[in-house]
Amino acid sequence: MSVLDLARPEIRTLQPYSSARMEAGGGQIMLNANESAWAPHGDGGLGCHRYPEPQPAALLQTLAALYGVREEQLFVGRGSDEAIDLLVRAFCQAGEDAVLIQPPTFGMYAVSARIQNAAIIEVPLAGDFSLDAPALLAAVTPAVKLVFLCTPNNPSGQSIAHEEIERVAQTLAGKALLVVDEAYVEFSTQGSVADLIDRYEHLAVLRTLSKAWALAGARIGSLLANPQVIALVRRIMPPYPLPLPCVAAAMAELSPSGQAEAREHIAIVREQRALMQAALGQLPGVLEVLPSDANFLAVRFDDAGTVYQRLLQAEIVVRDIRRYPHLQNALRITIGTPKENAQVLAVLNEGRA
Incomplete structure (x- = not known):
């Protein structure tokens, strides 16, 4: 069974839009795309009056080398969000198919499914935020086309062991596409599972430049997968x-x-994460600081709402994650600069004086 057998048949046979840049990539006089002949004011040589390459060759080559895959195993889009949306649209027939997620987890998997009118099957993480693989696999039905795993997980911060991901991949062969979201993997001591793509054609990996690579405002995300999935x-x-x-x-x-x-900054984040985990754990009113392999900490407070407002009054914005399962008393605090982290601790200490 090919991984494409899991995809929507009408997408497999769809004639894609052929853009002007695809049909003729270059020339001395470009008159095929109805663009302006003049660069905009302040363009600085970028050439923004011309449409860009749909998949820029230089960027593909650079990212393929960074992620350890071949260029035909790589799609680059507007953040990981676009790749999630495209996967759901390519594999899930509206009103018929489903995605499987493990809450608490990144919210866009469910949002993209709802937009496509795909069903959402939830198999919650265990109480310690570990993956309940037997329960996950037991919940897979013929309707499930995509299974999302987030590692390190957002918002808990914990990773899934490579061995466990591979066991899930082995069991899902011929049943569903396994999508492993590694948005925070650079902050973890555990590496990517992209090296398994050649072994499992139904494995896809999401990566982003928004976190470790400081490009959240540029919106560059990647999908790593079997060339057939990328082509789809x-x-x-x-x-x-x-x-x-x-x-x-x-x-x-x-x-x-x-x-x-960037690697210097990643090292600082890891160091500051350990310092913040220890310091926060000593504060009165802190019930627990969850272990994290990401660039944030999920922290349980005896009164998370009051802590959130106190930080906000000091112009420090953290994420209220009390709506998530098992996190009803928690806030998510991103690791900032050493100065910013010290300010967080100072405000929390002041509030307990």
Whole structure:
């Protein structure tokens, strides 16, 4: 059974839109796309009066090297959100198929499913936020086309062991596409499972430049998967998903000097995460600081609502995650600069004086 047998048949046979840039990529005089002949004011040589490459070759080459995959195993879009949306649309027939998620987890899996009118099957994480693999696999029905695993998980921060992900992948063969969201993997000591893609054609991995690579505002995310899955997603992608300024920002960040600086910042985050975990755990009113492999900490308070307002009054914004299962008394605190982290601790200490 091919992984494409899981996809919607009408998407497999869809004739994709052929953009002007796809049909003729370059030339001296470009008169095929109804663009302006003049660059906009302040363009700075970017050439924003021209449509960008749908999948820029230089960016694909750079990201493929960074993630350890081949270029034909890579799709680049507007953040991981776009890849999630395209996967749901490609694999889930509206009103018939389903996705399987493990709450508490990233909310866009369910949002994309609802937009597509796909059913959502929830198998909650265990009380310690570990994956309940037997329960997950038992919940897979013929309607389930996509299974999402988030590791490190958002909002709990915990990782799933590679061995457990591979066991799930083995069991799902021929049944569903396993999508592993690694948005925070750079902050973890556990590496990517992208090296399993060649072994399991129904495994896909989500990566992003928004977190460790400091490009949340540029919206660059990647899908790593079997070339057949990538080709399917490219059939339904927008004609020009990547704006030229965003591509330029990504190429600058992924230059040798940019990567070196980013890795320095990742090391600082890991160090500060450990310091913050210890310091927060000693504060009165803190019930628990959950272990985290990400760039944030989920913290349980005896009165999370009051703590949230106290921080807000000090112009410190954290994420209220009390709506999530098992996190009814928790806030999510991103690891900032050492100065910002110290300010958080100072406000919390003041409130308990």
